[in-house]
Amino acid sequence: MALHKDIKDLKIALISPRAVASKNMIRRVQPPLGLCCIAAGLRAEGYKNILVYDTLIEDYDDVRDLDSGSDMISYGASNEKIENKMKEFKPDIVGVSSLFSSQVSQAYEVAKTIKNYNKKTIVVFGGIHASDKSEEVLNDEKNVDFIMRGEGDYTWSTLIQNLFLEEGKLSEVPGLVQRDGKNFIKNPMAPLIHDMDALPIPAWDMVPMEKYFEIAMYHNPYVKSGRVGCIMTSRGCPDRCYFCASTVFFGHKFRQMSPERVGEMVDYLVEKFKIKELQIEDDNFAVNPVRVNKICDRIKHHKLRITMPNAMRADTPLNREKRLDMYKNMKEAGWDQIGLGVESGDQKFVNEVVGKRLNLEEVTATCDLAHKAGLLVHTNFMMGFPFETKKSRDLTIDFAMKLDSDSYSLSLATPLPGTKMWDIVEKNNLFHESYNFDTGLPTLVSIKPHDISDVELKNLVENTNKKLNFKASQKRQAVRDKYKLLKSSVHGDRKYMDPSSASIEIDKEIIPMTKVLSNEGTHGTENRGVARPEVAEKDKN
Numbered sequence: 415m416a417l418h419k420d421i422k423d424l425k426i427a428l429i430s431p432r433a434v435a436s437k438n439m440i441r442r443v444q445p446p447l448g449l450c451c452i453a454a455g456l457r458a459e460g461y462k463n464i465l466v467y468d469t470l471i472e473d474y475d476d477v478r479d480l481d482s483g484s485d486m487i488s489y490g491a492s493n494e495k496i497e498n499k500m501k502e503f504k505p506d507i508v509g510v511s512s513l514f515s516s517q518v519s520q521a522y523e524v525a526k527t528i529k530n531y532n533k534k535t536i537v538v539f540g541g542i543h544a545s546d547k548s549e550e551v552l553n554d555e556k557n558v559d560f561i562m563r564g565e566g567d568y569t570w571s572t573l574i575q576n577l578f579l580e581e582g583k584l585s586e587v588p589g590l591v592q593r594d595g596k597n598f599i600k601n602p603m604a605p606l607i608h609d610m611d612a613l614p615i616p617a618w619d620m621v622p623m624e625k626y627f628e629i630a631m632y633h634n635p636y637v638k639s640g641r642v643g644c645i646m647t648s649r650g651c652p653d654r655c656y657f658c659a660s661t662v663f664f665g666h667k668f669r670q671m672s673p674e675r676v677g678e679m680v681d682y683l684v685e686k687f688k689i690k691e692l693q694i695e696d697d698n699f700a701v702n703p704v705r706v707n708k709i710c711d712r713i714k715h716h717k718l719r720i721t722m723p724n725a726m727r728a729d730t731p732l733n734r735e736k737r738l739d740m741y742k743n744m745k746e747a748g749w750d751q752i753g754l755g756v757e758s759g760d761q762k763f764v765n766e767v768v769g770k771r772l773n774l775e776e777v778t779a780t781c782d783l784a785h786k787a788g789l790l791v792h793t794n795f796m797m798g799f800p801f802e803t804k805k806s807r808d809l810t811i812d813f814a815m816k817l818d819s820d821s822y823s824l825s826l827a828t829p830l831p832g833t834k835m836w837d838i839v840e841k842n843n844l845f846h847e848s849y850n851f852d853t854g855l856p857t858l859v860s861i862k863p864h865d866i867s868d869v870e871l872k873n874l875v876e877n878t879n880k881k882l883n884f885k886a887s888q889k890r891q892a893v894r895d896k897y898k899l900l901k902s903s904v905h906g907d908r909k910y911m912d913p914s915s916a917s918i919e920i921d922k923e924i925i926p927m928t929k930v931l932s933n934e935g936t937h938g939t940e941n942r943g944v945a946r947p948e949v950a951e952k953d954k955n
């Protein structure tokens with residue numbers, strides 16, 4: 415494709431599509447970190463006209479039923495709005511983030527909208543889902559021209575040069591997938607990025623940060639200030655959980671930013687955006703405890719409130735004294751809560767099926783250590799694994815009930831493309847009849863249960879969640895105080911119950927949630943999440 419203007423003047427739009435959720439999930443929204451990384455990479459190469467367009471923040475309150483009668487919604491800017499934006503910006507090429515499998519139907523809508531606006535505009539998909547299901551995406555959606563697999567931080571400028579310069583060759587673009595008649599040409603992937611410190615600071619300045627601050631519905635929505643920075647300080651995880659899509663994409667090698675680089679990124683967020691809280695999105699933040707301690711020392715002067723919406727291993731470092739020291743440092747640096755990935759209370763299942771090799775005794779010990787350090791603990795469990803038995807479920811419930819965790823997420827296992835669990839589900843024809851990518855959410859049954867009905871399984875998971883979180887809320891005032899931070903939610907960190915189901919049964923007594931949180935200032939709940947004027951107001955003071 416010949417180019418008549420300076421390549422650096424090309425207009426590049428990067429779009430994050432509408433999100434899909436079920437009605438009882440909160441509508442989360444935070445800056446699309448992947449697109450901000452790509453934009454920063456392009457800017458560093460000298461590209462001048464870059465638009466990062468996050469449909470979610472552009473129209474957070476445009477909530478639509480996905481199919482009439484279903485429990486599913488999508489939210490974000492409409493196709494008309496996206497088209498109008500394209501008419502205004504006139505991109506030469508558009509990159510669409512196809513990160514979540516559950517979002518792919520919405521990503522297709524974006525592709526159709528772009529081609530509707532101008533057939534000549536090149537549409538490129540990238541992100542975790544598109545990388546793993548590249549052929550399927552190209553088969554399903556003719557409006558997608560190319561897929562770029564893998565990390566996009568540096569590969570975009572190679573793509574653009576080879577697409578738009580006369581001497582360019584598409585065979586040179588790492589990770590590119592294109593149609594070839596009925597077949598596909600798949601270029602080898604670029605190597606994973608190892609020098610994490612060399613990555614430019616994500617282009618948060620290209621998204622409307624104030625709007626995110628105002629809505630304040632982040633990955634962890636329990637925030638004291640709306641001014642939150644969401645960062646990632648490492649990629650990759652050495653663990654091998656069989657359900658995890660993250661390692662399929664980012665690999666098992668732990669690739670870490672130095673404490674100094676993390677510090678620079680945090681300094682930037684504090685100085686430029688006046689953030690007051692930090693959410694660290696790493697998959698397994700504490701793989702290197704020495705680094706954690708150094709990061710604590712480097713950033714504690716900012717006095718930020720820090721949470722980790724994702725989990726870390728409960729047994730890092732293995733030495734409990736050192737673990738306690740690390741937790742104390744984290745507390746001193748501003749951490750309020752840590753998250754632990756436990757997955758199941760069935761030790762044999764954790765070791766032999768999940769592939770996590772985690773001694774559950776360490777989980778129990780860690781709850782005590784974290785409390786000693788003054789931290790709250792959130793634990794993550796799953797149910798509804800392929801061929802799971804009642805015995806295994808009972809062990810999970812029993813373990814979680816006895817555990818001194820301050821809040822719990824018990825999710826329904828969801829098959830994610832590329833994972834070992836996906837392969838097991840596919841091979842054994844275990845996809846639930848209602849399953850499609852849209853419904854691949856942790857609040858819905860995606861895998862045919864083995865020895866329980868789907869309805870019973872869903873109810874069991876929902877009720878157990880409520881019981882666990884109720885139990886936890888009775889123990890510590892700090893937990894009840896945390897719930898006050900999200901008045902529109904009922905209970906739990908990731909499970910947001912519909913108000914109509916907001917009661918729990920304990921020993922045959924039905925207790926409404928309002929009573930569960932009695933005198934704690936709980937207000938009416940809203941099942942679709944709300945913008946949070948009270949947080950925005952507090953920030954002004």
Ligand code: B12
Nearest residue numbers: 433434447448509510511514515540541562565566659660
């Ligand atoms: C933060 C996060 C969220 C946030 C916000 C994500 C966002 N918009 O930025 C929230 C809380 C909303 C969220 C929700 C969910 N999440 Co989530 N989330 C993450 C997490 C922890 C970090 C994402 C991130 O910022 N990564 C860092 C950046 C740098 O990477 P990136 O976004 O992938 O971008 C890079 C590449 O993908 C690529 N790229 C990205 N876009 C594009 C576009 C083009 C054109 C190109 C070429 C390249 C490209 O280049 C980027 C730079 O290298 C990941 C785990 C992980 N390690 O990534 C899970 C992850 C993405 N989530 C996952 C899932 C399943 C979900 C949920 C469905 C369920 C849930 N667990 O609650 C929901 C669904 C969201 C919805 N409503 O549609 C899965 C996705 C797997 C899949 N196939 O679907 C992951 C991988 C977790 C896992 N362990 O498996 N999530």
Ligand code: SF4
Nearest residue numbers: 651653654655658697
């Ligand atoms: S610990 Fe987390 S990131 Fe690592 S493999 Fe398990 S689920 Fe994936």
